Amino acid sequence: MSRYIAQRMLQLIPLLWAVATLVFFMMRLVPGDPAVTMLGLDSTEEQRAAFRERTGLGGPLHEAYLGYLQRLVAGDLGRSIFYRDDVAALIWRTLPATLELAVAALLLAVALAIPLGVLAAVSRGGFFDRASVLLAVTGAAVPGFWLGVIFITVFAVGLGWLPSSGRGSPLWTIEGLRHLVMPAVTLALALLASTTRLTRSSMLEILSDEYVRTARAKGLIERVVVSRHALPNALIPIVTNIGLQVGALLGGALLIETVFAWPGLGRLGVDAMLRRDYPLIQGVVLASVGLFALTNLVVDLLYVLIDPRIRYR
């Protein structure tokens, strides 16, 4: 098994190289001078020249690119121009917050979506079906930004039950959990829709399959038919979808992070982009791509768990 995993990890290398190259060149094509975005319009040419000198932005492009690749291979992601700190360290520091939010939101979404989707499929056309679809679609249609501010106004300002923004402390403290609640719920509601609908349609398909009819004919109660015979077979597309969502989340949930002042990878990346902080942008993109690929690997391994017919060599 380790051979399979090792193979997958090796495949990551050309992918990361391609992404790194793409980002490197595309960014420099975008108009906007980092010296001006970071020093401001009020800066003088002298200040900007000194800035370019210090950050190594002045030299010929191919040299910069080769230098970048060399350092990358050695594991050095460079230094952020804005923070004047090591890019790898900056990203590493935002990972706990990003992971917390992504995982919490995802668990909440899945815990809600799968039962809802199953209920919807089972009651096909009935009350639960319509209700769950309504909930899911509302969650997708309502802008996360707006919902977040409403939550803050009601639960933080109005009732005073929860803190209004920020992360406070790590996940395993009460303080941390209290800060995590609102952003995670807001984000989960947005994820709910696709997973619910996918569960519903996947289940509908399975429930009309022959072996389900067989299971019922055998005399099993409906609950067992649904949960132990139908659902596991419906899981493959659902797990794929969740995997894709996690991958995207690990790039950071920008709007939620902005509303709740959550110190995640999304804000770090977008702020870096607006400032033209090239090394940090490159680092964040590579990190996001790497995390996405890793998530896909985990999802693929999960398939083995779900479906005993699947195995890798």
Add this chain to the structure above:
Amino acid sequence: MRKELETSEQTITRRRLLETASLVAGGALLARCVPSGVPAAGTATTAPTAAGQPAPTQELVIGMSLEARGLDPIRNDTASQYAYKQVFDPLVAMDADLKPIPHAAQSWDISADGTVYTFKLRPGIKFHDGSDLTSEDVKFTFDRILDPKNASDKRTYVAMVSNVEAVDPLTVRIRLNAPYAPFIYSAMQQIVPKAVAERAGDGFARKPVGSGPFKFVEWVPNERIVFARNDNYWLKRPSLEKVTLKIIPDSAVAASNLLAGDVDVIEQVTTASFPQLRGNPNVEILTVASAQYTYIGFGLMGRAAPFNDKRFREAVYHAFDADAVVQALFPQSQIATRAYATLPSTSAYWPGGEYAAVRPLALRRDPARAKQLFDELVRDGVMPANYRITFLTDQNDARRRSAEAVVAGLNALGLTVELLSLEFGSYAGRLQSLPTAKAGMLYTVFTNPAAPDPDLSLYWLFHSTGGHGRFLGMPPGTELDRKLDQARTSTSQTERQRIYNEVMREAMSNVYNIPLFHENIVVAYNKKVQGLRPSPRWDWNLVTNSTDVQIVTR
């Protein structure tokens, strides 16, 4: 049916996967069980007051919209300044009227020719590590800003310094290579301990050590910066025990934070959040007038037709109603005030300023007159009929909407204006390319002078080598250039006042730009915070000669 079990070493089967996964999970769980030292939300150490009530916790939480980039005073951006000024002492400070007053330097004198500044330091100031603040530290502070290797953004403001000498442990002599009238403002640098900074290198920006009212405690990136009281502060013992700068990027969320009591002070109050805050009985709003200046510029007005024709510029000014636009953008005039001239009327920025004489030079909306002027320009061949202009703006709400108003006004008069509203980086790039462009263009832009002296505004805006002056494409060595150079080096206050008044009159009557508004610093705070008087120069002024912010019971 019999199932064949595959037990080959190579294949990943469900069983194998489960075994591995449980091992990994078990290990991770074990690691998690190690308790981590998590700081509690805040320690409440209170002592009962005479009235028998417990004294309120002296902890202040300030919501900041931008995060400091580094806590090293070599950095110039405003967010960093707000942060590191808790930790350091400036050589010279500013009072409420923005006049220089003694601080770490208890006195100074300036030579008759204006090129030698001698500062006498106050004895007994200690850094947070116990070492004394001496002239060596002051010299080190200026030298490192001047050192091109450090590429400090502040270098421009002290570039005229030729030499810094530590005459004796309490005396510093700074020599300039030419007289520079506003130099005392450039001398307001935060003093850095030489020994600590040299040892720490780049790490100093993450863990600063100064002599100021608060010591640095921790910095959680993208979240908060925490400071604790310096009990041995030489000026006075601060009332506040702890100061936290909390980063809240969104202004609506900042307002919510304030209303919920999660922060005590916020520095971003917008038109949207103002009414909600104003209406709340627990919140006070404070306005600090600033010289921030937002205006519409005429790119390449030095050489490109029709921008170089005063009639064109007057016509553009007449084409829209600037008063109405600013009123609509900022219904609460505390947030921004209409600018009628480049410099505001407050004397701090324009000592001896003839604001009353310059104010009437602002033009009013007059579409008929504008049409007349445009027709004249076409007739005289200065401007083609159906002229196409580019109007460049960034995506800041106020600037963009101002641009839209001007565009609408001009389009109604028969011109074709293309509005380019770009994200800041791209916008700045376009602006930067102006000096070498072929055609002129209109643009919105703002400037925030680094010191309360007219030189910092007018030189920037109108000198041919000025940061914004370059966009005007004026040839060097004009009469205007000469005047600005002269005022900069003059040692006579009266002469400087006279020259700046002339420059202002010339700029306003020739419509070198169209003044829009001055954006003030608006701070909202919980009424339990007493004594807050922030400076317009990016300083919370928590503990100064005349302030000592504290939390009171209400």
